[in-house]
Amino acid sequence: MTRKSWQLLLALLAIPAFAQQNPEPPRLEISDFHFITEVDERFQSFNIEMCEVVGGDFWVPYGLLDPEKVKKEGFAALKHSISPIDLYDQKLRTLTRGLGSAYIRISGTWANTTYFQDNDEPKMTQAPEGFETVLTRKEWKGVIDFVNEMDAKLVTSFAISEGIRDRNGHWTPDQVQALLNYTESIGGEITAAEMFNEPSHASHGGAPEGYTAADYAQDFEVFKKFIDKAAPDIKILGPGSTGEGGILPIDAYMATDQILSAKPQPEFDIFSYHFYGGVSRRCQGGLTPEGALSEEWLSKTELGLKYYEEARDKFLPDAPIWLTETAEAACGGNPWAVTYLDSFRYLEQLGRLAKEGVKVVMHNTLARSEYALLDSETLDPRPNYWSALMWNKLMGTKVYEADFSHDELDIFVHNLKGFSDGYGVLIVNPKDMESSFSLPVDAEKFLLTADSLQSKTVRLNGTVLELTSDHALPAIGGQMIAAGEIQVPAHGIMFLAIKK
Structure with a gap:
């Protein structure tokens, strides 16, 4: 072979090698977006625990946990006394208003044993027999005023303990009727309600000893007949179970299939579950920050949905499905739930569940414990708050599938909120290396980054996100980018506003 032939052969061999090292980035074709479903206009919502409203024992912050006390006292040492939340606090109201229209769920295990004190006397120092805590008119009026001021809609649940039952152990509506009457008298409205919180864990949630699926069915029949007559506009959610399908280690629980197959068979307007x-x-959970960006972890929300979706399809195939309680981890969240690291789970959960047809996702909580959107002491925004703010700003109710495959990036597409035509695109890079894609149109970019994964500070297009000196939200502005190759930094979260 001549020298010239060798040179030609080497040149030909070099072409595919070079191309392999520098491939064209995948192209995000706007024309390939196709509509798949629509979510509720209040899709992104949140919980305020009944414990926060009335005051009580809630999760001890990690910085205050006493290992020796935990060894001696066990589970009880994991909680401490908290004061009722001030729902008239202007900073709290300003930040909540920034998240847009939402459902606000007042529930949690404490609601299962809470007595409504239907008078204007000072708060009882001890709950009546069969209850564990007391909700006053003043506290409930704070809830109603807050919900109305936020242009929100109220979701709640009621007591299930011995105190709400007659001498024969049957569930009675007296307490619920009193709460409904007072709510209406002060200009409030309950949009939806679960009979009680997490019947799957009734034995740990204040229900009578030995409570079964048959007991649930009998109670629910009375509850539904009462609601249908006394407050027919309230949507009944249920069952609100949690942890099944191998998601959480559960020693003893009442399976959702048992609840839904008991006679008389419960029927709900909306199928709800917790995750x-x-x-x-x-x-004593085994989660680690090292696993918080893995596909196994980020996709686990879909695994949890699959279990409850199958139950819904089997028993209530026409019911919409709502996730009425969720967060980074049960028992108040892990230490890294307060950092940028959990922003990936938070946004991927919204994006993935929207594509799967879940209509509403309620984060737990707004302002208490590590998994809260706001710091409970200062009410300062945590990284997940800024993620929620961006979702509210850009992601509409129409959900699209993008005919787009990328090994490093996860992409979610909705209509652009507030515009008759256009798209809000969320691009998540959970990898530790920069990645890119090609965009055929101009767009407005909103890039979230942090100096480290476990930082509590988030940057938007390079500028630290923080409140102004008077506790107002900063201006949220994007950066115009031209069509072409778009770089997404390692551990970057990018929103795009594409206006047609």
């Missing part, structure tokens, strides 16, 4: 991908370190 936590694991248990926090506080409760």
